[in-house]
Amino acid sequence: MSDAIDWQVLSEVEKIKYDSNYLRGTLTESLANPITGAISANDTQISKFHGIYQQADRDLSKERKTQKLEPAYSFLIRVRMPGGMVSPEQWLCMDALSDKYANGTLKLTTRQTFQLHGVLKKNLKTTIREVNESLLDTISACGDVNRNVMCNANPAESPFHQEVIELAKEIGRHLLPETKAYHEIWLDKKLVAGSKTTEPFYGDRYLPRKFKIGIVIPPNNDCDIFSQDLGFIAIIEKGKITGYNVVAGGGMGSTFGVPETYPRTGNVIGFCTPEQAIDVAEKVVAVQRDYGNRADRKQARLKYTIDRNGLDWFKAELQKYLGYSLVEPRKFVLTHTGDSYGWKKGTDSKWHLTYFVEGGRVKNSDDKKLKDALREIATITDGHFILTGNQNVILGGVSEKVKAKINSVLKKHCVSPESISGLRKNSIACVALPTCPLAFAEAERYLPTLVTKLEAVLGKYDLLKEDIVIRMTGCPNGCGRPYLAEIGLIGKAPGHYNLYLGGSFNGDRLNSLYRENISEAQILKELELVIDDFSKTRKINERLGDFVIRKNYVKEIKEGKEFSH
Structure with a gap:
């Protein structure tokens, strides 16, 4: 088969995947090499499929x-954990691993999962083995496959949470790679002699690029459904989920100086029944597998496949793969993208605390011991933990008695829920420096400081409680979904950011470049001018993102191809 492939016209990663023997590569040899703390260049690509990214501490470079x-x-x-739910025992495992082998913190990601940072090569195998012993795993958390499937996070908000989390898990299982390489390399499982490893769905080169799936239950859009390659919007009629509106073609990544790359919001392309959802997920991925761009990885996501061929083409091709048509989408209303904080009694008659974790970083600092508090809570709770798509955690399924104990633990460690500004509680930051090799500027370490300075501005205009979505990333790849924020900040150089305005509060519209390559002082100056005007001339209940478009600060972006840096 390799003789029939013209490797000269394809991305070099395509050959690496093909030659990897279904994701084995030379990882075993790389891990055993004592001369370097790194793995080989080709293995850095293959390791992603196993849930690993090689990084370096740029503060020490x-x-x-x-x-x-x-x-x-x-x-x-x-970690791969569809729907973001873990048991107390699994939380304790991840907490312990972060201390034993990582940098002592847990990162809660925008895809509802854990990241461990700072794991040395010599500890990789032991760490992954212990993750698996807790009945979690890392396979397919990265790489050119379907990634962690997200869903509506809070069971307090809806009686349908369990149904969607089961769908998220089923889709995740259905689209897992079938190679046994993960089990051989990390768990010491032996390949049966004479057996042949194949990937009946993914083939020998997997997908052209990563693929992301999410599920939401209106009115909550807590996993930014329009940012996903594939989304399912639950339609509730007469007290049950009758099906899902299907959204295709979202994606946040772009590259400075490459105008043919851009963020894109997905299109609602039809409606499917609950029984059809897994089949629809498989066939949408299959269309992307067969038609995605394998020559240019910057053009390889589903959004570009759709824009290159046309939405009508995509829907027609999907119909061929399915053997039936999606019906017309049903009406729905999404009102917000963020989390609703505090204690709530759920439809399950149990208590659920949605807790704000700034930057998604679970750590101890000074007198505030969040990591210690959550560890202790994991030993006493009669419920579970849920990671949200906004880098926060829900202490879910708690009885009245345990609720009081949790409040005492949080108070003891000086991390009781506090009243915070509408800007801070709607903030997201990617990791960026010092570990991300793609970052041009700070994000997670800096955004809290900038928010504090912006809070002073908002307080001046009596807008501290106004909900405003702000997101910051260290580069334009979009990991923190900055292009959907009402205020988006993307690192351009150390201490300098592009400022974007005009995303919608409910997450269905991209923002637009307002100022390029500006410093903190300029960011504060520019935003104060906008905030001053907003405080004086906004319409009743008008959101900041809608206001800046109405007042012509920026133009409305109606489709991704209109976006520019």
Whole structure:
């Protein structure tokens, strides 16, 4: 088969995947090499399919270069956990691993899962084995496959939570790679002699690029359904989920200086029944597998496949794969993208606390011991933990008695829920520096400081409680979904950011570039002018994102191809 493939016209990653023997590569040899803290270049691509990214501490790069040492290599490990729900025992496992092998913190991601940062190569295998012993895993958390499937996070909000989380799990299982490489390399499972490893769905080169799926229950859009390659919007009629509106073609990644790359919001393309949902997910992925761009990885996501061929083509091709048509989409209303904080009694008659975790970083600092508090809560709770798509955590399924105990634990560790500004509670930041190799500027470490300064501005105009979505990333790849924020900040250089305005509060519209490559002082100055005007001339209940478009600060972006940096 390889003789029939013209590798010269394809991305080099396509050949790496093909030659990897279904994701084995030379990972075993790379892990055993004591000379370096890194793995081979080709293995850095293959390791992503196993849930791993090789990184280096950029804060130490100059010092190590001066000492003629290689970069301070370490690894990010991302867990696969559809729907974001874990047991207390699993939380305790991840907490312990973060202390034993990582940097002592847990990162809660925008895809409802854990990341461990700072794991050394010598500890990779042990860490992944212990993750698996807790009945979690890391396979397919990264790489050119379907990633962690997201869904509506809070069971307090809806009696349909369990149904959608089961769908998220089923889709995740259905689209898992079938290679046994993961089990051989990390869990010491032996390949049966004479057996042949195949990937009946993914083939020998997997997908052209990563693929993301999410499910929401209106009116909540808590996993940004229009940012997903494939989304399902639950339609509730007469007290049950009668089906799902299908959304296709979302994606946030873009590249500075490459105008043919852009973020895109997905299109609602039809409606399917609950029984059809897994089949629809498989066939949408299959269309992308067969028609996605394998020559240029910057053009390889489903959004570009759709824009290159046309939405009508995509719907017609999907119909061929399905053998039936999706019917007309049903009406729905989405009102917000963020989480609703505090204690709520759910439709299950249990208590659920949605807790704000700034930047998604679970850690101890000074007198505030969030990591210690959540560890202790995991030992006493009679419920479970749910990670949200906004980097927060829900302490779910709690009895009245345990609720009081949890409040006491949070108070003891000085991390009781506080009243915070509408800007801060709607903030998201990617990891960025020091570990992300793609970052041009800070994000997670800096956004809280900037928000504090913006709160002073908002307080001046009596807007501290106004809900405003702000998101910051260190580069334009879009991991924190900045292009859907009412205020988006994307790192351009150290201390400098592009400022974007005009995303919608409910997450269905992209923002637009307002100012390019500006410093903190300029960000504060520009935003104060907008906030001053907003406080004086807004319409009743008008959101900031809608206001800046109405007042012509930026133009409305109606489709991704109109977006520019």
